[in-house]
Amino acid sequence: MTAAASSDGALIAAHAAGDPHAFTELVRRHRDRLWAVALRTLRDPEEAADALQEAFISAFRAAGSFRAESQVTTWLHRIVVNACLDRIRRRQARPTVPLPEAGPGEPAVTRDAMADRETSLAVQSALAELPAEQRSAIVLVDVEGYSVAETAKILGIAEGTVKSRCARGRGKLAKVLGHLRNPDAGDNVSHDAGARQARRHGEGR
Amino acid sequence: MTGNERRSRTPDGPPWSVDLLADLHAGVLDVDVAAELRPRVERDPEARAVLAALDATTADLAALPPVTMPPEVSARIEAAIQQEVRAAMANVGLQVSAPGPAPRGNVVSLDHARRRRRKQLGWGGGVLAAAAAVFGIVVMTLPGNTTAGTPQAQPGVTPSSSAPGPGDGPLTLKDSDLATVPPGVTGASDLGPLSDKAKLSACLQANGYPATTVPLGARQVTLDGKQGVLLILGDPAMVGRQRLLVVGPNCSAGNPDKLAEKTVGR
Numbered sequence: 001m002t003a004a005a006s007s008d009g010a011l012i013a014a015h016a017a018g019d020p021h022a023f024t025e026l027v028r029r030h031r032d033r034l035w036a037v038a039l040r041t042l043r044d045p046e047e048a049a050d051a052l053q054e055a056f057i058s059a060f061r062a063a064g065s066f067r068a069e070s071q072v073t074t075w076l077h078r079i080v081v082n083a084c085l086d087r088i089r090r091r092q093a094r095p096t097v098p099l100p101e102a103g104p105g106e107p108a109v110t111r112d113a114m115a116d117r118e119t120s121l122a123v124q125s126a127l128a129e130l131p132a133e134q135r136s137a138i139v140l141v142d143v144e145g146y147s148v149a150e151t152a153k154i155l156g157i158a159e160g161t162v163k164s165r166c167a168r169g170r171g172k173l174a175k176v177l178g179h180l181r182n183p184d185a186g187d188n189v190s191h192d193a194g195a196r197q198a199r200r201h202g203e204g205r
Numbered sequence: 206m207t208g209n210e211r212r213s214r215t216p217d218g219p220p221w222s223v224d225l226l227a228d229l230h231a232g233v234l235d236v237d238v239a240a241e242l243r244p245r246v247e248r249d250p251e252a253r254a255v256l257a258a259l260d261a262t263t264a265d266l267a268a269l270p271p272v273t274m275p276p277e278v279s280a281r282i283e284a285a286i287q288q289e290v291r292a293a294m295a296n297v298g299l300q301v302s303a304p305g306p307a308p309r310g311n312v313v314s315l316d317h318a319r320r321r322r323r324k325q326l327g328w329g330g331g332v333l334a335a336a337a338a339v340f341g342i343v344v345m346t347l348p349g350n351t352t353a354g355t356p357q358a359q360p361g362v363t364p365s366s367s368a369p370g371p372g373d374g375p376l377t378l379k380d381s382d383l384a385t386v387p388p389g390v391t392g393a394s395d396l397g398p399l400s401d402k403a404k405l406s407a408c409l410q411a412n413g414y415p416a417t418t419v420p421l422g423a424r425q426v427t428l429d430g431k432q433g434v435l436l437i438l439g440d441p442a443m444v445g446r447q448r449l450l451v452v453g454p455n456c457s458a459g460n461p462d463k464l465a466e467k468t469v470g471r
Contacts, residue, residue, distance in 0.1 A: 057286070061289075
């Protein structure tokens with residue numbers, strides 16, 4: 001009874017009403033985008049698959065409480081991103097290597113390693129060095145092309161926080177990727193109180 | 206600190222920190238601060254280089270090639286979802302069947318099944334209630350289900366292959382049973398006298414539904430002693446809400462022959 005042309009909302013309704021195929025149809029529609037988000041947030045295909053499976057089962061069980069005022073895709077993305085972030089928080093055995101905070105004289109890292117990599121591999125590698133919260137914002141906005149507003153809904157945070165996390169993440173990536181060839185430039189005022197006060201949203205991540 | 210104090214401070218420079226320039230680039234700064242800062246930044250080569258580096262970074266990120274889910278991951282996830290469907294069915298089935306006597310013959314008592322569902326489905330939302338309904342079909346069609354035992358969900362079983370047919374006899378219902386979707390109806394296609402598509406469409410139209418409505422389930426019933434067909438009609442606009450429509454055997458164009466109509470779910 002699952003119509004291929006059904007809307008996402010109709011599929012959720014059919015699933016909630018007992019259609020055993022509706023949820024699979026919904027997953028097939030959105031699996032590639034959700035896979036991209038999970039893979040780029042976690043960077044490990046096995047972990048991404050585990051997180052997605054966990055997220056889809058969670059969504060399967062929670063579909064009865066889905067409210068139509070939310071977009072199905074936003075709802076699914078939120079569940080997937082949360083599953084990924086939970087996984088990152090739990091896996092303390094494989095912490096990401098945090099970049100130094102823009103202090104004078106700090107080296108831009110891994111230039112040698114980047115030299116013989118394809119650009120996309122370098123970018124993916126650089127993404128891995130961001131804190132998870134910055135990475136998830138960057139992945140959604142800059143890689144997957146979601147608007148700041150949509151990303152804010154997916155992550156359950158304010159739009160200003162999305163922008164702020166993107167700003168911090170892009171600054172670090174620009175250094176790692178070598179676009180900022182002189183990372184010391186301008187950093188001598190990075191602790192300037194006036195500059196910090198000027199920011200509407202103080203949270204950096 | 207007040208918002209006015211914040212807005213009154215446009216950071217001195219050049220030079221400016223990468224953090225501040227990244228904030229300007231990302232639209233984090235207040236509009237008036239950004240408006241004041243931007244022309245000054247544009248006049249500073251170092252600051253312009255930082256903004257260009259940020260642009261190059263976002264271009265790199267946007268240029269990452271699209272990825273598609275590998276077939277093995279997709280297969281694994283779909284298998285997990287199917288297992289979830291079967292597990293939900295099995296859980297509910299165990300609740301339905303034990304410890305009381307298994308239903309006998311072709312007429313299924315709802316009270317027994319419902320008592321157990323209500324007792325043990327505290328964690329279930331609409332999905333699991335629906336799974337319970339689907340499982341009801343499995344129980345009714347399991348070979349030898351008139352003897353006591355533990356019904357097992359059948360891997361790969363679908364409502365279309367296990368839905369009760371006319372041989373299972375009508376489901377005996379009271380009007381009060383229509384407070385929720387009776388088990389064994391969702392996914393069933395036991396239309397009886399409405400098996401003819403044109404007749405079903407005419408009947409639905411006579412009852413005010415679009416002729417194209419596809420029931421989520423259908424089951425021949427005896428409602429308070431009257432023969433009829435119970436139809437579950439989904440409401441795509443409201444997740445988890447369905448209409449239960451029971452019509453008599455004479456339902457046709459111009460004759461609704463309505464025995465009952467209830468809204469269930471939320």
